[in-house]
Amino acid sequence: MQWAALFGATVSVVIMFLLTWWAALIAFGIVIFLLGYVLYKKPDVNWGSSMQASSYNMALNYSVGLSEVDEHIKNYRPQCLVLTGPPNFRPALVDFVGTFTKNLSLMLCGNVLIGPRKQKMPESRLTADGHTKWLVKRKIKAFYTDVVAEDLRSGVQMLIQAAGLGKMRPNILVLGYKRNWLTASPQSLEDYVGILQYGHAGSSAPGEWPRGWVRGLLPDTSQPPLTAFSSLLPATGSVLLCLTPPKISGTAEWEKPKHKPRTAAAVSARPCPANFWKTCPLLSGRIVSLLSKFRLGFHEVHILPDINQKPRPEHIKRFDDLIAPFRLNDGFKDEATVNEMRQGCPWKISDEEVDKNRAKSLRQVRLNEILLDYSRDAALIAITLPIGRKGRCPSSLYMAWLETLSQDLRPPVVLTRGNQENVLTFYCQ
Structure with missing residues (x-):
């Protein structure tokens, strides 16, 4: 194309001189004069190139064409x-x-x-x-x-x-993660938790968005390199399969091959049957088979039968001390006074809300103990974000859950929550 354009331009110049040579000389003189003037003045103008000029049209056409493609897992x-x-x-x-x-x-x-x-x-x-x-x-x-x-x-x-x-x-x-939530203003605390709630269930947003919450991503250069990714996603089913995160490649600490995800985990989220240890190998084999069908790379599978055990007393006390400054302590106050206090301080935690959310609070304490036992040497911990229902879980209590869940963990922690959108393909022979 370039050579054809050059050939066409050369032919045009020759024909111009053959038809009217004096007019061609005048045209060339004007062009040379203008070129010399521009080179002398050197105006601060970006003339660009023809390829740059067409890049906008290409991007626009591809973007419009992409709108006609149906969404699917591929x-x-x-x-x-x-x-x-x-x-x-x-x-x-x-x-x-x-x-x-x-x-x-x-x-x-x-x-x-x-x-x-x-x-x-x-x-x-x-x-x-x-x-x-x-x-x-x-x-x-x-x-x-x-x-x-x-x-x-x-x-x-x-x-x-x-x-x-x-x-x-x-x-x-x-x-x-909002690290200063304990000392920040109550309004900023309400805004932060409100963003999390809106990001997941906002009807005006494009669908229900998955959320990612990240804490402690700065690498600790004083520690030796870590070798595995740990995933833990507690759910309400009898057995939950923990899928490893996708391959992370790029720059900084995540670029090295030693940091590729290698760990998967299976977690029992209901009380285990009496013959659990007899059926454990069979269950592990089924999980391995399912992981293979999803074509996910993994290194090993762990069965955690003690996830529903009661947390240690010292850890429960630590959680109670964490929420103590945010409690209303309304147990001996009349209902009108309590309602007035709730309206004035919606981030405060009433005794009723503490009791209703007690099981979920202990759940976060227990999960933190499991992470400390099994994922202490991981390079990255991925875990599902707990759900705090609007109007039933004050912002301070929800932040206490997040703080407890990730407390004392050396590896970076990523908390995620999806929106039931299919992003995996199932391989079946």
Whole structure:
């Protein structure tokens, strides 16, 4: 194509001179004069190239064409909206998500600018290019987007509703752990838990989003390299299969082959029968067979029969001490006073709420004990996010669950919750 264009241009010049040679000389003189003037002035203009000019049309056509493709398990991609704020403020979170979206799927770094619109809009325009250049310099294939809102919760809701284009819309919400929840303002605590609830069940969001909650992603360079990933997903079924996370490859500590996931686990979530140990080998074999049909790589399977045991007393006391500053202590107060206290302090925990959620609270304490026993030397721990029903679980109690679940764990912890969307294929001969 290039040589054909050159040949056509040469023929046109020859024909022009053959028809009217003096007019051709005048045209060439004007072109040379304009070229010399531009080279002398050197205007600050990006002329670009024809390939760059056509890249927009190509991207637009492919995006529109993608909207006509039906979604199925073969074209599923983990498209992530990561609440990073300014991306350079949370490089570990950016790197972690970038490891499984690199060259594969969409990644959006979202930032909420809190304040008056007239004041924050100029700041948004000035900083957007800088954040994008930081992502490019760090070799993270991601987009940066921001919104201006009055508070964090409404800003995140705007991002969830408006982020993406067509089928290239985020289906996973990723955010970091609020480490200062014990000392933060009650309103910020309510906003954080509200974001988690909205991200999973917001009707205005594109479906029910899976959520990712990440804690402690900064690698501990003083410790020797770790070798395995540990997964634990407690459920209500008689036996729960723990699927290993997808292969994590990319940069930093997750790039080394020794950090590939190798561990799967099976957890009994109901009281075990008397003949459990007799049926354990058979159960383990069935789980291995199911993992193979899902074509998931794994190293070993563990059966945990004691998941429903009562936690140790010292750990129960530690949890009670954790929620003590947030309790209403309304046991000896009249109903009108209690209702007034609840309306004024919705993040506070009443005695009734403590009793109703006691079993679930002890569950988190027991799971933390299991993680300390079985996953102390893992490189990454993945576990399901507990459900806190709106109106029945105050924000402070829910944060106490998360704190208890991940307490004293050396490896980074990722808490996830899905939306019952099929993302695996089943192999059957």
